[in-house]
Amino acid sequence: MTSLAAARERYVSRFGDCEAQLASASPGWLAPLRRSSIDRFAELGFPTRKNEAWKYTSLAAIADADLDPRPAPCGGVSRADLRALLGDDASEPLALVFVDGGCARELSPARSSADGVLITSLAGALGAQSDQVRPLLERADLLDRPFNALNGAFQRDGAFVRVTAGARPAEPIQLLFVASPHATGRVASPRNLIRVERGAKAAVSLRFASLCGDVYWTNAVTQIALEEGAELDLIVLQSESDRAFHFSLVDVRQARDSRFRSHQIALGGALARGEICVRLDAPGAECALNGLFVALGEQHSDNQTTVEHARPHGTSRELYKGILGDRARGVFNGLVRVHPDAQRTSARQFNPNLLISDDAQINTKPTLEIGADDVQCSHGSTVGRLDDDALFYLRARGIDAAAARRMLTLAFASEIALAIPQPVLRAQVERQITAKLERSPLERDPLDRGPLERSPRGREAA
Amino acid sequence: MSERVPMLEIRNLHARAGGAQILKGLDLVVGSGEVHAIMGPNGSGKSTLANVLAGRPSVEVTEGSVLYQGRDLLALAPEERAKQGLFLAFQYPVEIPGVSNAYFMKAALNAARAARGEAELDGMDFLELARRKMKLVDFDEALLNRAVNEGFSGGEKKRNEILQLAILEPRLAILDETDSGLDIDALQVVANGVNALRAPDRSAIVITHYQRLLDYVVPDFVHVLADGRIALSGGRELAHELEKKGYGWLELEPAGAAQ
Numbered sequence: 001m002t003s004l005a006a007a008r009e010r011y012v013s014r015f016g017d018c019e020a021q022l023a024s025a026s027p028g029w030l031a032p033l034r035r036s037s038i039d040r041f042a043e044l045g046f047p048t049r050k051n052e053a054w055k056y057t058s059l060a061a062i063a064d065a066d067l068d069p070r071p072a073p074c075g076g077v078s079r080a081d082l083r084a085l086l087g088d089d090a091s092e093p094l095a096l097v098f099v100d101g102g103c104a105r106e107l108s109p110a111r112s113s114a115d116g117v118l119i120t121s122l123a124g125a126l127g128a129q130s131d132q133v134r135p136l137l138e139r140a141d142l143l144d145r146p147f148n149a150l151n152g153a154f155q156r157d158g159a160f161v162r163v164t165a166g167a168r169p170a171e172p173i174q175l176l177f178v179a180s181p182h183a184t185g186r187v188a189s190p191r192n193l194i195r196v197e198r199g200a201k202a203a204v205s206l207r208f209a210s211l212c213g214d215v216y217w218t219n220a221v222t223q224i225a226l227e228e229g230a231e232l233d234l235i236v237l238q239s240e241s242d243r244a245f246h247f248s249l250v251d252v253r254q255a256r257d258s259r260f261r262s263h264q265i266a267l268g269g270a271l272a273r274g275e276i277c278v279r280l281d282a283p284g285a286e287c288a289l290n291g292l293f294v295a296l297g298e299q300h301s302d303n304q305t306t307v308e309h310a311r312p313h314g315t316s317r318e319l320y321k322g323i324l325g326d327r328a329r330g331v332f333n334g335l336v337r338v339h340p341d342a343q344r345t346s347a348r349q350f351n352p353n354l355l356i357s358d359d360a361q362i363n364t365k366p367t368l369e370i371g372a373d374d375v376q377c378s379h380g381s382t383v384g385r386l387d388d389d390a391l392f393y394l395r396a397r398g399i400d401a402a403a404a405r406r407m408l409t410l411a412f413a414s415e416i417a418l419a420i421p422q423p424v425l426r427a428q429v430e431r432q433i434t435a436k437l438e439r440s441p442l443e444r445d446p447l448d449r450g451p452l453e454r455s456p457r458g459r460e461a462a
Numbered sequence: 463m464s465e466r467v468p469m470l471e472i473r474n475l476h477a478r479a480g481g482a483q484i485l486k487g488l489d490l491v492v493g494s495g496e497v498h499a500i501m502g503p504n505g506s507g508k509s510t511l512a513n514v515l516a517g518r519p520s521v522e523v524t525e526g527s528v529l530y531q532g533r534d535l536l537a538l539a540p541e542e543r544a545k546q547g548l549f550l551a552f553q554y555p556v557e558i559p560g561v562s563n564a565y566f567m568k569a570a571l572n573a574a575r576a577a578r579g580e581a582e583l584d585g586m587d588f589l590e591l592a593r594r595k596m597k598l599v600d601f602d603e604a605l606l607n608r609a610v611n612e613g614f615s616g617g618e619k620k621r622n623e624i625l626q627l628a629i630l631e632p633r634l635a636i637l638d639e640t641d642s643g644l645d646i647d648a649l650q651v652v653a654n655g656v657n658a659l660r661a662p663d664r665s666a667i668v669i670t671h672y673q674r675l676l677d678y679v680v681p682d683f684v685h686v687l688a689d690g691r692i693a694l695s696g697g698r699e700l701a702h703e704l705e706k707k708g709y710g711w712l713e714l715e716p717a718g719a720a721q
Binding site for chain 2: 387388389390392393394395396397398399400401403404407410411412413414415
């Protein structure tokens, strides 16, 4: 048996170990859903690289790591730990804190719903608000991706956020997912549901951070529904440990004239796969997907985006930037699909990448599938290096080579950070990006190459 | 170090760029407090000389030496040269999206100050200094908050170079055709920037195609560069002569070229 097949068996058997325990902790309707989820996972298994969606990402490491998906007691993280982890951001109010996949009530201050926002743990909402969460959890199409199915089997908690009709909370809703020092060898399967009702407007941040320097796996699924005229900024800041596995799916359904903007910042993980699927399900919906992934050392960062233009007059804008250094590997796979009746669609997609070492690599595949004839669509990607002329210009003004390289790399990243409208979230993201790039070992200086070896200019390379 | 050590001493300089031998035995001595103009036809090596002095990695020195204030300039990285007071005003200033002009100039100034053992300036102090200098070079403050040179007009880019010159106050300023493409007002600004720095302990090399700038920045010496060497040197009157007669009368063909 291959290691991928063995791993599938292991996860299925682990489910059997804890099925009764899971069932006892949740309402009856959830048990068959978990069962169908694990059955679906058993069918799909761990994808091999023959699967187009996994062509450039090997799951061997995650299959070989003997990880335990069964729910673990969550705890072992104090407020002091959080303060140390979050540094300058520690004073920001957190709506909910999850530790190893479970809601840590002692770290989650109670929040009033006076501003039209209801935030509870999913575990709590399963019983009390099952009419609201059940239709979302029962979405069968989500099970077509193996790790969503796996999440469906093992999920037991997450955030349920409801921004009620017309509500416009002034402050962003910040959710924190922490891997505790006891996360070693475990899988956390958080499941988040976010509903922004008619005419409401909000910002939600999902931040993944780690107090565990060892191997663990976060396998998160976040479902978002935007009702008519609703507006949401979603900020995902992923700073898992560099030994962790991190999979995250964000699934978005947009109703008429709704506006969705996502800002996905992927910095951590030995192997990280961030996936976002947006379906413009009604006329006049707009989405903007911004992303930045930075991979250094031996990191592997896989970024998948899908925009389904299902109805007419939809607009999508997508800008994903990649920075790859050392021996890191990056993947960008972006699909924009315009359905036959989605006339007057406007879609743009662009994935520029910056390679800051000779051994880093990016595989990028922006794809358009157009089934309608009256549309405006464009897509593209570039791979470039730091501009030698710009580096020389900075150095000729007395700025050290290493500092100049960092300045230009940060400048490349800054466009994505600056697009975040909420100042506190933008500042968090900027600090994390800066910290990440300052840790990076700056390799040999390409400026010291001979005259005939000049690398292509970043903006021109195609 | 005695007072007689020149600011710059170039001996038998040979350099290659773009696969071709451009400088072929150039000698030039610039004393403290002097302004030297370097003129010459296109392709004679003027910009290559400027780039060698600033340390552009794509230009390869194959022979010769350059002493800057008595030290081996060619052994220094570009940033070290800058920190020791050498400044090149670029012929083609580079656009750097995402880096603000103010941030860039503050970093440059603080690098130089740190090298001189002076305290770094904070944002407020820097802004005060920058405002003073902006007046001197008639610089639009809005450009300070934009990305470095991004979307600047040709004239704005050149003014930006001169603003940096004014802020950094180098010991040796090298202007690489800073005057080309400028109207008379902008030319005046460039001249003001250079003239404000004239002092017994500072020098400048003004590389230009035209005599025009030299009406405002009056040089102590004028050199004609041809085929990678100084072909002729003289006083300021040489610039006028060149303006009238062009370069043809000098018979600058490489007489003994290796062919």
